[in-house]
Amino acid sequence: MNEIHSPGKQQNGLEEIRVRPYRITDAEKVRSLFTASLVGEYHSPYAREMRAQLVAPISWATYATIGIGLLLRFRSSTERIRRAGVLLSGTSTLIFALHRLLFRYGLQKVVRQQLDGDLADIAKHYGVEISSDEGWNTARSGFWVAERLAMGLKPEAIGYVGLDDSTDPDPKVAELRRMIVSARYRRRGIALQLIRVLIQHARKNSVERIFLRTSSYQIEAMKMYEHYGWVPRGKEDVSFLFQSIYMHSFLLQAEGWDL
Numbered sequence: 001m002n003e004i005h006s007p008g009k010q011q012n013g014l015e016e017i018r019v020r021p022y023r024i025t026d027a028e029k030v031r032s033l034f035t036a037s038l039v040g041e042y043h044s045p046y047a048r049e050m051r052a053q054l055v056a057p058i059s060w061a062t063y064a065t066i067g068i069g070l071l072l073r074f075r076s077s078t079e080r081i082r083r084a085g086v087l088l089s090g091t092s093t094l095i096f097a098l099h100r101l102l103f104r105y106g107l108q109k110v111v112r113q114q115l116d117g118d119l120a121d122i123a124k125h126y127g128v129e130i131s132s133d134e135g136w137n138t139a140r141s142g143f144w145v146a147e148r149l150a151m152g153l154k155p156e157a158i159g160y161v162g163l164d165d166s167t168d169p170d171p172k173v174a175e176l177r178r179m180i181v182s183a184r185y186r187r188r189g190i191a192l193q194l195i196r197v198l199i200q201h202a203r204k205n206s207v208e209r210i211f212l213r214t215s216s217y218q219i220e221a222m223k224m225y226e227h228y229g230w231v232p233r234g235k236e237d238v239s240f241l242f243q244s245i246y247m248h249s250f251l252l253q254a255e256g257w258d259l
């Protein structure tokens with residue numbers, strides 16, 4: 001049987017969380033959780049950035065120019081100044097809206113690239129052998145899904161993680177990718193269950209070091225990786241549209257990891 005019972009399974013009486021290899025039927029859920037985590041949910045980079053922009057110094061300057069423009073429009077007795085007021089507030093509003101739209105467009109482009117990349121054919125990219133309704137992680141790479149089993153309900157995929165050995169030429173090194181837990185099920189140790197299974201698999205395949213990259217927006221993820229033993233290895237500036245954005249790298253020695 002392909003299900004991983006230990007250490008990837010947790011019980012609380014009413015429900016169980018088990019970690020098992022990816023199946024073809026997970027594809028849609030994996031993609032929708034991925035999209036939500038980047039542009040959909042409250043803590044997504046997009047929502048965080050939109051909220052931050054509203055109170056950024058540059059936005060206050062924009063609000064001021066919109067206000068000045070409106071004052072000129074409605075308080076001036078000179079037609080030329082009234083027109084200048086309309087132009088000032090109109091242009092400022094347009095730039096403000098455009099900036100927000102461009103950010104969304106940029107992020108959606110990133111999401112599309114990822115969905116068309118390793119997430120387009122997960123079984124192929126992560127070396128999962130698939131039968132009609134099962135999966136087997138037979139390669140050094142692998143992909144796992146955390147599934148919630150509750151009495152009387154259909155099993156629900158609520159998180160996942162991948163181990164990718166194609167992004168580093170050293171056979172002793174692999175990358176942890178696509179770690180996501182559905183927002184409703186966070187802070188219950190589900191990420192830990194996924195990580196345990198991933199590390200077990202990595203060790204079995206002589207992978208000694210597991211690296212990962214995450215963005216400065218993913219604050220919870222960075223806290224989690226450090227909590228579980230990953231060590232920060234620097235950051236790369238990937239700033240976009242005047243927003244300071246960094247990609248942070250982390251490394252874990254899989255040998256000796258114990259949680």
Ligand SMILES: CC(C)(COP(=O)(O)OP(=O)(O)OC[C@H]1O[C@@H](n2cnc3c(N)ncnc32)[C@H](O)[C@@H]1OP(=O)(O)O)[C@@H](O)C(=O)NCCC(=O)NCCS
Pocket residue numbers: 037178179180181182185186187188189190191192193213214215218220221222223224225227
């Ligand atoms: C990061 C993520 C996978 C964590 O999943 P999770 O199942 O909630 O993680 P765990 O319950 O195992 O949390 C373990 C530890 O991480 C840290 N942590 C996780 N979420 C945190 C938060 N919101 N604030 C502070 N610390 C947090 C804590 O140290 C926590 O331990 P504690 O609950 O005992 O304090 C989840 O928040 C997520 O899917 N985020 C969105 C997607 C994402 O950013 N993925 C990473 C891409 S690289």
